[in-house]
Amino acid sequence: MTEILNFKDVELYYDHVYALKGVSLTVTEGETVALIGANGAGKSSILRAITGLAKIKAGSIHYRGERLDGTRAADIVRKGIAMVPEGLRVFPFMSVRDNLMMGAFTRTDKAGIAQSLDSVLTRFPRLKERFGQQASTLSGGEQQMMVIGRALMARPKLLLLDEPSLGIAPKLVQDIARAIVAISRDEKVSVLLVEQNSRMALSISSRAYAMSTGSVVLSGVSKELMSDDRIKAAYLGGEL
Ligand SMILES: Nc1ncnc2c1ncn2[C@@H]1O[C@H](COP(=O)(O)OP(=O)(O)O)[C@@H](O)[C@H]1O
Numbered sequence: 001m002t003e004i005l006n007f008k009d010v011e012l013y014y015d016h017v018y019a020l021k022g023v024s025l026t027v028t029e030g031e032t033v034a035l036i037g038a039n040g041a042g043k044s045s046i047l048r049a050i051t052g053l054a055k056i057k058a059g060s061i062h063y064r065g066e067r068l069d070g071t072r073a074a075d076i077v078r079k080g081i082a083m084v085p086e087g088l089r090v091f092p093f094m095s096v097r098d099n100l101m102m103g104a105f106t107r108t109d110k111a112g113i114a115q116s117l118d119s120v121l122t123r124f125p126r127l128k129e130r131f132g133q134q135a136s137t138l139s140g141g142e143q144q145m146m147v148i149g150r151a152l153m154a155r156p157k158l159l160l161l162d163e164p165s166l167g168i169a170p171k172l173v174q175d176i177a178r179a180i181v182a183i184s185r186d187e188k189v190s191v192l193l194v195e196q197n198s199r200m201a202l203s204i205s206s207r208a209y210a211m212s213t214g215s216v217v218l219s220g221v222s223k224e225l226m227s228d229d230r231i232k233a234a235y236l237g238g239e240l
């Protein structure tokens, strides 16, 4: 399997907070990898490092064999990496259409953009029904679909999802999980999924990394981790 992402020995800190203490992980082509761990463990920092929003202090990030760290954020999007950030970042007063089109800001291929829009609306028919409506009128679940759709408008090869189930009605979490599985299958995109809902993340990923205070403490095949007593005790207790 070809590696699409190699994140190696990365250290990252903000002022005095040591957020990543030598973290290594890989994602291969077409694979869905989960990143689980409590609040503050460093999961979002990994995504911010990949997307160039936070500067790493040591280590390296390679994407499709090329050095990625040091690249400007907009160029990282152009290379095929799109992120769905934590906490439903929608443009509330813009229409669903305009929110989706924001995802294509690095693209100039009009026909390709129209094709991507068509495929997003086919995948999420609710967005098609609400195409001209203001984003603020959508439910939380619909907004999350829209933000995922916006990331797909960049036509990514690597999709980074930061807690897509956070704040979403439990009934809709399953819909989002199913959408992630379908996207990875249909668009041949690799997915790095950050989740506090470890059960959901482990159930739809092939491998996973469990984090605690800036370090990876356990990693392996998701199915096996799900029955690992240490994972059960620290990450699966009391959920769902
Ligand atoms: N912009 C920031 N400034 C200072 N500290 C930060 C900033 N962002 C995150 N941190 C700290 O870095 C650590 C890791 O945070 P984060 O990567 O957001 O964790 P997670 O996504 O797993 O909740 C935490 O201690 C957090 O408080």
Ligand SMILES: [Mg+2]
Pocket (backbone or CB within 6 Å): 043, 044, 045, 086, 162
């Ligand atoms: Mg986070």
